[in-house]
Amino acid sequence: MSVKSQRIDPRELKRLSVLQPHRTLLAIIGDWAIIAAAIAFSVYMQHPLAYIAAVLVIAGRMHAFGCLMHEAAHYRIIKNRKVSDWMSDLLLAWPIMATVDGYRMNHLAHHQHTNTDDDPDWAAKLGMAQFTFPQKLLHGIVQLLGYLVAVNSIRDILHMAKRISKHDRSTRTYKMLRIGFYVAAAIVFSVFDLWTAFAAYWLVPFLTLFCLFLYVRSVAEHFGSMDYSDELGSSRTVYPHAWEKLFFAPHNINYHLEHHLYPGVPYYNLPELHAILMRNQTYAEKAHITRGYTTGLASECFAPTAPLLPSHHPVSY
Numbered sequence: 001m002s003v004k005s006q007r008i009d010p011r012e013l014k015r016l017s018v019l020q021p022h023r024t025l026l027a028i029i030g031d032w033a034i035i036a037a038a039i040a041f042s043v044y045m046q047h048p049l050a051y052i053a054a055v056l057v058i059a060g061r062m063h064a065f066g067c068l069m070h071e072a073a074h075y076r077i078i079k080n081r082k083v084s085d086w087m088s089d090l091l092l093a094w095p096i097m098a099t100v101d102g103y104r105m106n107h108l109a110h111h112q113h114t115n116t117d118d119d120p121d122w123a124a125k126l127g128m129a130q131f132t133f134p135q136k137l138l139h140g141i142v143q144l145l146g147y148l149v150a151v152n153s154i155r156d157i158l159h160m161a162k163r164i165s166k167h168d169r170s171t172r173t174y175k176m177l178r179i180g181f182y183v184a185a186a187i188v189f190s191v192f193d194l195w196t197a198f199a200a201y202w203l204v205p206f207l208t209l210f211c212l213f214l215y216v217r218s219v220a221e222h223f224g225s226m227d228y229s230d231e232l233g234s235s236r237t238v239y240p241h242a243w244e245k246l247f248f249a250p251h252n253i254n255y256h257l258e259h260h261l262y263p264g265v266p267y268y269n270l271p272e273l274h275a276i277l278m279r280n281q282t283y284a285e286k287a288h289i290t291r292g293y294t295t296g297l298a299s300e301c302f303a304p305t306a307p308l309l310p311s312h313h314p315v316s317y
Helices: 003-007 010-016 021-043 048-073 083-094 100-112 120-125 137-149 151-165 170-192 195-222 256-261 267-277 281-286 292-301
Strands: 237-239 290-291
Touching: 003 170, 021 048, 021 151, 021 195, 021 267, 048 083, 048 100, 048 195, 048 292, 083 100, 083 170, 100 120, 100 151, 120 151, 120 195, 137 151, 137 195, 137 237, 137 292, 151 195, 151 267, 170 195, 195 237, 256 267, 290 292
Parallel strands: 237 290
Antiparallel strands: none
């Protein structure tokens, strides 16, 4: 009997894996509504603090789009896979310059070969300064500041685009439709004179805080004081502080260990899955669970005596 089968009753797993499309559709509508409300609030207030708040909120919802795109990559939105992919591209992926299938190709390989040389995420990040831990707190602060001035964001976007393009299997028709989406958006922005608003309320959050949130989550999932020899220690689940859910952990993306063990469970059932798994003493003792992205995760990633360069770190894998 496999280790997994001892952790959860197959009947419970089947129940937890049942799709409830209305929940995801409402989540998508809610995320777009929050973005619209944030923009309206900022425009109405005409104050720098209102604008900063809007950028924070919009970047958080962009991250939420990415989390729901992740659900689409696992076919966890609706049963009709073609409809799911088109809907997810239009409402989630294309607005943040991604595609569901492009993300899927990379992400499913990550699941199949987690934290090994055949894992495209692991292979791409291993040895990079921003993913080498423990490191000095000052180095981490410099990394975050790099996102706030968009330098690190552009670096990450170009790096990811290069990786995804190597396995691009999109058809010519698909590519033309995607280009048409952006052309149509450009026409609307031109007709209604929205380019300034687009830059302020989409490009700025996209190139700063959105990429910062993605980076922090990426670190949290598989880096910093991990035990790669044990499946319960090679992925991290984070109990976020309430405010962190808005930015670092939308749509239960913080239950990453549970997701790796049972990727067929949609995001809205991950808290219940976690609670069931925690009834198992072995799981509760060995699962890598951290309290807070800005507290527990930070304490696991930074050390005053850490070396400055990745080449100074001992090999631990």
